[in-house]
Amino acid sequence: MYQIIEKQVLTPVSKLFVIKHPQLAQKAQAGQFVIIRLHEKGERIPLTIADFDAKAGTISLVVQEVGKTSQEMGALKTSDQILDLIGPLGYASHIQNYGTVICIGGGLGIAPIYPIARALKKAGNRVLSIIGARNQELLFWEDKMRAVSDELYVVTDDGSSGRKGLVTEVQKELINKEKIQKVFAIGPAIMMKFVVETSRPHQLSTIVSLNSIMIDGTGMCGGCRVQVGGVTKFACVDGPEFEGLDVDFDNLFKRLNYYRDEEKVAIKKQHLCRLDNIK
C-alpha cells in the first residue's frame, strides 16, 4: 500500500498526486514511468513520473481522467492508499547539453515534459517550451514551466489562453527563427505525430514518449510493442522515449484503439454501480 500525501486538482480532468515511496523516489529519473493498480480487481495502468523528491521520499503522478481506472484514481483523496505501485520503469530521458532545445507538452503531457525541461535547463541548454491545451481550463503548470524555460509559449485551440492555434505552429516558427538541436514532445499520440512531421523536413531529432497499452511493464507480454525504424520494440523496456522520426505512428494508433469498446463497458458498469449506491 502506498499513501497519497497530497492531492491537487490541476484542471477539471487532471489531478496531481504526491505519493510516499522513498525507495522509488531515490531512483526515479525524468522520462521514466510507473505502473499502478488501485485495488484487488483493478487494472494495471502506466503513468509517467511527473516529479520526484528524493529528500521527501515522494513521487508525483498526474492523471487525466479518460476511462475507468483513471477516473477512479482521480476520485482518490489525500491519505487514501494505492494498492500497487511499480517502478521506476523504462529508460530515463537522455539529458545532455544539446544547445537549444524545444520542449512541447500537450494537454496532460505538460506534466511529464516538466521534469525533462527542468533537467535540460540544468544541463545548460537554452530551453524553449511550448505548452498547449484545448482551452484555458485544461492548462496547468504555466508558472512551473516558465521557471525552467528560457522562453515559454502558451497555445490553446480556442484562444482562451495564450495564442490561438496548435503547438506545431509555434514549433515551426521557432525552427525557422533559430538553430534547434533537439525537440522533446509529450502529449496525445496524434499531437506527437504532427510534431514529428513538423521536424521532419529539417531532419530535426524529435524525442517522443510512446503511450502504448501496457500490462506488466517489464518486457514480458509484448503488448506494448511498437515499430521504430522498422524494428519491433517494447515501449516499456526499450522506451518509453524513442526517436520520433523513426516511429510508425499509424501502427501505434491501431493498437491504442483496440480496446475502445471494452473501455465503454467498464465505464458503464462503474456508472451503474454508482447508481446502485444512490438507491
Place this chain on the structure above:
Amino acid sequence: MNKTPRQAIPEQEPALRIKNFEEVALGYTEEQALLEASRCLQCKNSPCVSGCPVQVQIPKFIQLIKEKKYLESAKKIKETNALPAVCGRVCPQESQCEKKCILGIKGEPVAIGRLERFVADYERAHSTEKVSQVKSNHVKVAIVGSGPAGLTCAADLAKKGFEITVFEAFHQAGGVLVYGIPEFRLPKSIVQKEIEKVQELGVIIKTNMVVGKIVDIEELFQQGYQAIFIGVGAGLPSFLNIPGEDLGGVYSANEFLTRVNLMKAYKFPEYDTPVKIGQKVAVVGGGNVAMDSARSAKRLGAEVYLIYRRTQKEMPARTEESHHAQEEKIIFQILTNPIEILGNEQGNVKAIKCLKMELGTPDESGRRRPIPIPGSEFILEVDSVIMALGNKSNPLLTTVTPGLELNAKGNIIVKNEAGQTSLANVWAAGDIVTGAATVIEAMGAGKKAAQSIMTQFSKVN
C-alpha cells in the same frame, strides 16, 4: 498379481467445462486413491524415484496411503517437494516418475501424480499443523523472482534459519503458476496457500519490486544480503515476424494468459482488465502454452483453431493436454504454417493466411522437418491470433548486472549443478538458466542452489 486397473481421475464433462474456468480434473476420492495405491509393488530399487527431478520417496508415500496415514504421507512427500499440490497437477509425470514405473513396462504405470495430488489436497483440507519459524542464523539472502525456483530456494533456506527476502516484479507472487498456467489446470487458491506456507516460515515477499530497476544486484549486497539467488524465469515472448503481427487482436500467449489468469479478464467487467478475442481464434504453436491458450480462449466462448506446422505426434505438449484440448473441440489445424495476418480497415485481425506443410527428413531435434507444399496457401478467417511460440530469457535484469555471464540465448551460465554463477555469492536456477522447462525442474534446481548456499555459509559461520 494385483489386477486393479489404473484408476481414472474424475473430470468435468467437456461440454460443461468449456463454459467455466473451474478445475477440469476433480481429484481422486479416498476409495480411488486406496485402489490406486494398492497397485504399487513397493519395488526395492524403486525406479520411479530416479525419474523424479526431486526424488520424491514414491514407494514410501504410497505405502502411507495404503495405511490411510495421509498426513504422514504428505509429510513424506514434502521432505523433498515443497509444492506437492502443484506438482501433482502439472508435472509431466508421463515423462518423469511414471515413465520409470515398473508397471508401465507391461501395462499402465501407477498414477503417482494423482496420488501425490490426493494427499496434498487431503493435507490442505485436514491439517491444522502450523509451520514454525526456526531461530535466525543472521545470514540475509535475497531471492529474485517468486516462481517455483525462487519459492523452493526461499523455503529451504528459511527452514535452516536464513533470513529470506523475495523480490517479485509482479503484484503477486508465484511466477508462471499465477500468470501463465490457467485456473482450470491449477486453481490459484492452491498456489496462494502454498505461498502462505512459505511466508509462515518467515520468508518476506516484497512484490512490485523490479530488480534491475528499483534496486540492482550490487545494491542488494550493499544492503547486507550475503547471497543472492536469481530465479527470474524465461519471460520474453517470441513472434513469427510475419506481416500483420502488430494488428489489433494479435497477442503473445504471455499477454493473453496474463490478462486472463493474473488479471482475471475472464471475469470482466467485474475485474477491470479486458481481453478481446472475438468469435474465432487461431492459436499458433503446439506446446503446453499453446494448449493453455487454446483452452482458455475456448472458455471465453470462441471457436479455436490450433495451428501447428508438424503433426500431433511431434507436438511438445503433454499428451493429457492435447487430449483435453481435443475433447474440448479445439480444431487441430496441423501441418500448417502461418505466413501472414490480414487486417480490416480498423487495423484489427480479419484472417490468417497459411501454407500447408508435409514432413521431410528428421532435423537436429530428431523430429521430421516440415516443408511447405508449393501453392497450398489458404486463408482462415479469424478475429484474433495468439502466438504461443515459446519464451526466451528476459534481459531486463541480466543485462544490467555487470560480470554476470550469459550464453548466446541470454540464459545465465552456471558453473555447476549448484547453480553458482560467474559472480561471487550469486546463484541462479530455473528457466533463466535452462530456458523454458518444467515446474519441478525449476524446483529441483532451486533446492540444489539452497543446499549450496547453506554449505557455503555454514563454513563461514
